[in-house]
Amino acid sequence: MPAPIHIFTKPDCPHCARANEVLEAEGLSYTAHDITADADTAARAVYLSGLATVPQIFIGETHVTGARDLVRLHEAGRLRALVDAAVGDIDPATVPASRARDGARDILLRDVIPESDGTRSEEPDEWPILRFYKEFFGFWPNCFAYMHHWPEAYKLFVYAHNRGAIGLGREVLGAPVMMATGFATSNAGGCDYCQVHMTAAAGGMSAQMPRLIEAARQGAAPADSPIGPFELELVDLAADSVTNAVSFDHLGRIRARAGEARVSAAGAEANIMGTAMIASAFGFLNTFNDLTGVDVEPDWARHSEQKAGVAHGRHAVGDDAVAGNLDHDLPQGGPTMDEMMARCDTAVALAGGVEAFLRGEFGLVPEWVMAWPEDLRARHALFYAEVMGDRAHSRLPAELKHLVGRVAAIAQGHDALAATEAAFAIRAGGGKGRAVERARLCFDAAIGRGGAEVFSGRERAALRVGWLSAQKPLTTPHRFIQPAIEQFDPVELVHLFTVCGLAGLVERFCAITAPGMGPEVADLAQRYGLDTDTLAIRYPLPVQG
Structure with a gap:
């Protein structure tokens, strides 16, 4: 007898519907568990899978992480063989509710890792970073308070990657599209901290990005919007990079629409590479910031929620003092950026x-x-x-x-x-x-x-x-x-x-x-x-x- 199949799901979820279609196409019976039915079912889904998204599928003890992998197994002709070989049964009902709730609890590592204050560093090699962020943001980002525990990596992230990647992205894409791609890749990755940053960093211009992206998606981009059909393709490219879902067809559409660019004067290949640079920078930041659960700077959190409708999520709002962490005289001299x-x-x-x-x-x-x-x-x-x-x-x-x-x-x-x-x-x-x-x-x-x-x-x-x-x-x-x-x-x-x-x-x-x-x-x-x-x-x- 095949091992039991359990699927955690929720109503009106297209990915859940696709997973159900695949299982039914294979003629496989399964037990569905609606995570919206009660808190314990939701907790068991996270406890067993490690993920807060649905669908999560268990074939015996084998965890299939989402509809995309289930579809891939089906299309590769491997799903039936995987079912036939599966053993065991995770049976969510056997996980006590108290254990599930405790095991699913989101632990924020900012509560485990003390902050390291680099804002008054005596190391000349770090001074250009402080001067740059005082001019660029007006503060030293909270994520650096954790990254600074490894000073060599902290410095190299800025000097060897972020400064050049963001600079190339801005130069090729233009500032508005750079903000839009940074927001899109962070949104797809679920990093609320970086979404706040991308909708607050340039004031009113960046706060418009979610609305302008949606208008372009609906085919209603105003003539003066920096986000038109070509830019929307770049936004979606940055988003698709998060889950390794970029297709040749998508790249083809970008190349075909390069003549419609509203901001960039560069060609399609330069825009693709510029988007790759922005996505890569946020690949680091989204991952590091979500692993640490870093607090969001208070002024930007308020601006982003009020002006762009972007909430700080699991990244709590930090102390008001954080906003002024560079409001002191910075060291002069030393090397330049x-x-x-x-x-x-x-x-x-x-x-x-x-x-x-x-x-x-x-x-x-x-x-x-x-x-x-x-x-x-x-x-x-x-x-x-x-x-x-x-x-x-x-x-x-x-x-x-x-x-x-x-x-x-x-x-x-x-x-x-x-x-x-x-x-x-x-x-x-x-x-x-x-x-x-x-x-x-x-x-x-x-x-x-x-x-x-x-x-x-x-x-x-x-x-x-x-x-x-x-x-x-x-x-x-x-x-x-x-x-x-x-x-x-x-x-x-x-x-x-x-x-x-x-x-x-x-x-x-x-x-x-x-x-x-x-x-x-x-x-x-x-x-x-x-x-x-x-x-x-x-x-x-x-x-x-």
């Missing part, structure tokens, strides 16, 4: 250039790095290497960091990226059989399906955070985040969240630019017998004897 960015370029140039630097760090040149905008490529390579490599300033080993990145890439369906992270992890782990086995089993360990023989409890907790970071919208249910709280001290958690943030950054860039796996990575996967089909890794079938 441009000098700090040039230092990043120089560090890579001294290693022989980007390709030589990457080979020295990782033994191969990742395809996605070579797809990066040429003038920003060296900085990205340095940022990635410093965060993901073994460094004196890093609290986590490189192998584990790459395995966390691999888990996130598998969860998001990034085949090439997941294989590349496996190559990096195997090299960092010594290139021997145990390192290969850990690369093979890391996703199983992340979701509690196995891997205990090659991973410690601390490592499994880190891998679980990698899986959690790839879920959208991202929340941190007690049952899923507590092992990491127990296994890592607050600063180590910041290091772990930064790794997840960098994984999110690369994933959104790859979703838009679709770089290949590369022959070296493909050869390594074949040599070690690593599956490169992330759908098959997420939902393996028994090996036929």
Whole structure:
């Protein structure tokens, strides 16, 4: 008899309706659980799945994360075989209500990690950041109070990525469309903190973005609106990057409509890359900010809710004093922002250039790095290497960091990226059989399906955070985040969240630019017998004897 199928659902949910259609098309019987029926059912859905979205489907003990994966399994002809092979029964009724409520409770890591005040830093290398944000925002963003616990990564995020990515996005897309794409990718990712920022950063202009996007979607964009049909395609591109749902057809529409651009004078390819840069920056910020649950700055929270109708959600409004955290004389002298960015370029140039630097760090040149905008490529390579490599300033080993990145890439369906992270992890782990086995089993360990023989409890907790970071919208249910709280001290958690943030950054860039796996990575996967089909890794079938 096939294992029971349970599906958590709610009324008027198109994704739930699609999941029901697939199950019925396969002739599969199932038990539906309406999360709007009572609070306990809603809590059990989160307790069992780790996600606040529906549908969540359980085939025996196998968790299928949403309608999209169910459809993919159906279209690949794998769903029936998965059902036939499934064992066990999660039966929500067997989970006591009190346990479900406690396990589903959203733990905000801002209550676990103390803030680090970098607003009065005595480090000259940090002064350009303070001067920049005092001019740009008027305050030092709250997320930096946590990011600052890893000062090297904090500085590199600004100097090696964010400053250049946002600058390129603004230059190519124009400020209004940059705001719109930043809002859209944050909205799709469920990050209320970044949605507030994107609807408050430029006052009245940014506050209009949700309304202007909706008007364009309804075919009613005013003639003077910066968001027309072409810009709407870019907005949707940024949104689709969140779940790795970018299609060739979508890119084709952008290329076909480039002549309709209302703001940008650049061509289609430049606009696609500009959108990739904005999406990548927010891939980091959305992930890091939702993992920490950082407070929203009070003035911006009020502005965004009143003017744009965007609420702060699980990101509570911070103390009023936060708004003036740079209302003091900032240090003068020291390097400029441009000098700090040039230092990043120089560090890579001294290693022989980007390709030589990457080979020295990782033994191969990742395809996605070579797809990066040429003038920003060296900085990205340095940022990635410093965060993901073994460094004196890093609290986590490189192998584990790459395995966390691999888990996130598998969860998001990034085949090439997941294989590349496996190559990096195997090299960092010594290139021997145990390192290969850990690369093979890391996703199983992340979701509690196995891997205990090659991973410690601390490592499994880190891998679980990698899986959690790839879920959208991202929340941190007690049952899923507590092992990491127990296994890592607050600063180590910041290091772990930064790794997840960098994984999110690369994933959104790859979703838009679709770089290949590369022959070296493909050869390594074949040599070690690593599956490169992330759908098959997420939902393996028994090996036929």
